[in-house]
Amino acid sequence: MKLDLDRYVPGLLLWLSNKMAGSASVLYRARFELGVTDWRVLSYFEIYEWSTASQACELMGLDKAAVSRSVAMLKDNGWLKSRPSGLRKVEYATTATGKKLHDRMIKLAIAREEALLTGFTKQERENLVRYLHRLLGNLDAVRAVGRDED
Template identity: 60%
Template sequence: MQLELDRYVPGLLLWLSNKVSSSASLLYNEKFGVGVTEWRVLAYFKIYPWSTASKACELMGLDKGAVSRSIATLVGHGWLDSRPQGLRKIEYHVTSEGNKWHNAIYRYAMAREEALLKGISATERKVLIDLLKRMLSNLDAVQQVGAEK
């Protein structure tokens, strides 16, 4: 038995994700002084203002340490503001300065998405997004494989 790497969906998804993420990090670092993780965190708090780091980790599937470091960077740049909500709960939102930078990075992110989807029709894009969402909904089942005792 041997994997067919050109047909193994988890491998293809990982390959695509790694290539897109690493090139985005290079671009965003060069243009804006932040990496792709900071961009994702900034975009998350733009969509979900006054949310917490733990909710960001949960939704995006990112490591807590990476999110914590990204938040520290974004707060340091003045792009995020925080408010404590109890002993260990801190909520964040994008500042007006952060909004300017978000919008600048957003233009590149959308142009990169368009380049990635070049040659894929609007109908195919809808199907692709639907399939990806279905795969996301299957993650619990994936995590159960091999977990039975």
Template identity: 45%
Template sequence: MASEAQLDLARYVPALLNFLSNKLSSGASQCYRKHFEIGVVEWRMLSMLAVESGITANRICQVIGLDKSAVSRSLHALEVAGRVCTEVDPADGRRYTVSLTASGKELYNRVLKV
């Protein structure tokens, strides 16, 4: 009986990249929470909104690659904290757009320096 091939995780590049990404995100999230009271998901959204303001939650999901529930929870937390504001999309009254507030821009700039 032939032995089955085994995946060598120490040499499998996709796994190594995933492990590295997870470690970096975890470390960054700890730093962001300690110093800025936000997590890595909230930071990603602040960054996205700093580049492209007045966008929908769906657009954030498409670009960042997160599921709708994670984006929704994080946007809610950012809105409660006064970091983002939502308003009805003038082009489509069924959608809402999200933008940074002055407080959100200030936080973005502080985190960016770090």
């Protein structure tokens, strides 16, 4: 059996994601001196103010080391602020300058999303978002596949 890469949904999603992330990283580095992971982390803390890096990793499925590097860089540049929470937890939120940077970057992110969805009707866009959420909801079932097989 061989995969039909033109119809294999995990492959298509990965291909799309990698190409979008790669081109975003090039653009964001040139314009804002931030990579795509840095943008995702900044955006996360703009949306989920005063949450932890661990929570960001869990929601976005990002590598802890990559998020840790982004948090440190964003904090060093004055775009994130922190506060202790409990014994070993630290929570983060964007600073005023972080919010300004976010507001500049989000315009570009939304324009890229619009370009990606060119030719989709409003209903098709709604359906696509619904389908993507359904796929996200199936991730526990995907993780369970093969667990009890050796």
